[in-house]
Amino acid sequence: MTCIAGFTSWDEYYKAVSGNPPRETLVRALDAWEKEFGARRMRTAVDLGCGEGRDTVELLRRRFHVRAIDSEQRALDWLAGRADLPTTGTLETVCARMEDAAWPAVEVFNASFxxxxxxxxxxxxxxxxxVAALPQGGRFAGQIFGPDDEWASPALGIRDRAAVEAMLAAFEPEQLDEINRPGKDAMGGAKHWHIFYIVARKR
Ligand SMILES: C[S@@+](CC[C@H](N)C(=O)[O-])C[C@H]1O[C@@H](n2cnc3c(N)ncnc32)[C@H](O)[C@@H]1O
Structure with a gap:
């Protein structure tokens, strides 16, 4: 478990965000993908670092087959126990570190925070x-932290704007918003955020 400022365990985080709506980055990616492909492609997705499942639920609601991956079994337990877990779509959960986890080719790859x-x-x-898992037209949705983020440290995967743009070389960005300002963490504590919000279409 990575403990970062604002909370001491992922379980505390899941409790704090429980019941929150899907991330806007995911909704935007799904809307764009559905508009472009409709029923012409298989609805397949990975939700990496799925947490308590706010995004997995949205993918299932939209009838996706979802591989939800998290290194915390507790996250997958939260997800499985959700009262609002849709009966549409299909769900496969994998407890694994993202560094080690495997995934198939999918149309939508989500990695929220x-x-x-x-x-x-x-x-x-x-x-x-x-990048390799996505076909042409497949969407990535997620966030990367920048170097001014209060949590930035050698223990986290941090990238500056130039590095984020280089990461997106194989994509047409549909959203690339950089936020660098004071805000609140999930527990309501003060925190400086430096984040890139990304929705991108594979070329
Ligand atoms: C900030 S939470 C985000 C959860 C959810 N995607 C959301 O948007 O609320 C980060 C999640 O990543 C998971 N995580 C942290 N390190 C991980 C790793 N190395 N491999 C897989 N999951 C990891 C945590 O257990 C946690 O559920």
């Missing part, structure tokens, strides 16, 4: 596997 928690040395190889 997850990639920064990758072992820093592994981020490049992990990203290459994400």
């Amino acid at each position: 997850a990639l920064p928690f990758c072992t820093p040395d592994c981020l490049e190889a992990l990203w290459a596997r994400i």
Whole structure:
């Protein structure tokens, strides 16, 4: 478990965000993908670092087959126990570190507030596997932390704007918003955020 400022365990985080709506980055990626492909492609997705499942639930609601991956069994227990777990779509859960987890080719790859928690040395190889999993027109949705983020440390996978743009070389960005300002963490504590919000279409 990575303990970071604002909370001492992932379980505390799951409790704090429980019942929150899906991330806007995922919703935007799904809307764009559905508009482009409709029923012409298989609805397949990975939700990496799925946590308590706010995004997995949205993917299932939209009838995706989802591989939800998290290194914390507790996250997958939260997800399985959700009263609002849709009966549409199909769900496969995998308890594994993202550095080690395997995934098939998918149409949508979601990693909401997850990639920064990758072992820093592994981020490049992990990203290459994400890019390789997407076909032309497939969407990536997620966030990367920038160097001004209050949690930035050698223990996290941090990238500056130039590095994020380089990561997106194989994509047409549909959203690339950089936020660098004071805000609140999930527990309501003060925190300086430096985040890139990304929705991108594979070329
Ligand atoms: C900030 S939470 C985000 C959860 C959810 N995606 C969301 O948007 O609320 C980060 C999640 O990544 C998971 N995580 C942290 N390090 C991980 C790793 N190395 N491999 C897989 N999951 C990891 C944590 O257990 C946690 O559930």
